[in-house]
Amino acid sequence: MLEGITWGYFAVIIAGALLLYFIVLLATGQLKIKPPARSGPAESTPKRFWQVEQRPPAGVQQVPEMNGMAVAEEGDADEERAASDRTFAALESLAVALQDICTEAGVNASKANLSAQLREQIAAYPALNQPAFKGAITNLIVKAAQVDCNIEFTMAEAEALWS
Numbered sequence: 401m402l403e404g405i406t407w408g409y410f411a412v413i414i415a416g417a418l419l420l421y422f423i424v425l426l427a428t429g430q431l432k433i434k435p436p437a438r439s440g441p442a443e444s445t446p447k448r449f450w451q452v453e454q455r456p457p458a459g460v461q462q463v464p465e466m467n468g469m470a471v472a473e474e475g476d477a478d479e480e481r482a483a484s485d486r487t488f489a490a491l492e493s494l495a496v497a498l499q500d501i502c503t504e505a506g507v508n509a510s511k512a513n514l515s516a517q518l519r520e521q522i523a524a525y526p527a528l529n530q531p532a533f534k535g536a537i538t539n540l541i542v543k544a545a546q547v548d549c550n551i552e553f554t555m556a557e558a559e560a561l562w563s
Contacts, residue, residue, distance in 0.1 A: 491533055494525045495540055502544040509549050519561045534562055 425431035501517050518541060522528075528537065538558040545551040 487527060487533075490525055491528055491536070494521065494528060494537060497521050498537065498540060499544050499548075502541075502548040505549050507548075507550050509551065511551050511553075514545065514549060514551060515557075515561060522561055529562060534559065 422431065426433075498518060498521060501521060502514070505514050505517070522537070528534070538555060541558040541561065542553045542555065545553045
């Protein structure tokens with residue numbers, strides 16, 4: 401019985417089964433065909449790790465007073481929010497400035513020269529000398545120096561720029 405099946409007949413049956421299988425996958429939505437990627441001109445601007453987003457300030461909502469609980473005064477909450485906004489704006493500004501320094505320095509920059517420029521810029525932001533901000537900026541320095549300048553900074557070297 402199997403002797404009557406030729407390789408050509410076998411290939412036609414397998415091809416038909418595969419075609420039917422892919423038609424079923426497309427019909428059920430389990431297989432999605434993506435359009436081809438556009439091949440446009442390469443961007444001339446350097447890559448950035450993140451960008452500053454401008455968000456409109458959220459409106460202050462009134463919280464009803466609960467029994468036995470005093471609600472924080474609206475002025476205090478606004479001052480805290482404003483201080484937090486200023487701190488994050490400073491963080492974004494420092495990150496953009498450090499990224500620009502690394503981009504402008506380019507591949508020909510020396511590690512000592514780049515360190516001096518970064519240290520000078522960081523010194524202008526003493527309010528960001530907190531562990532959370534230092535960690536974020538330190539990571540940015542290590543990555544930006546590696547990508548833009550081909551300079552290897554260790555985490556310890558990048559943290560030393562804060563002093």
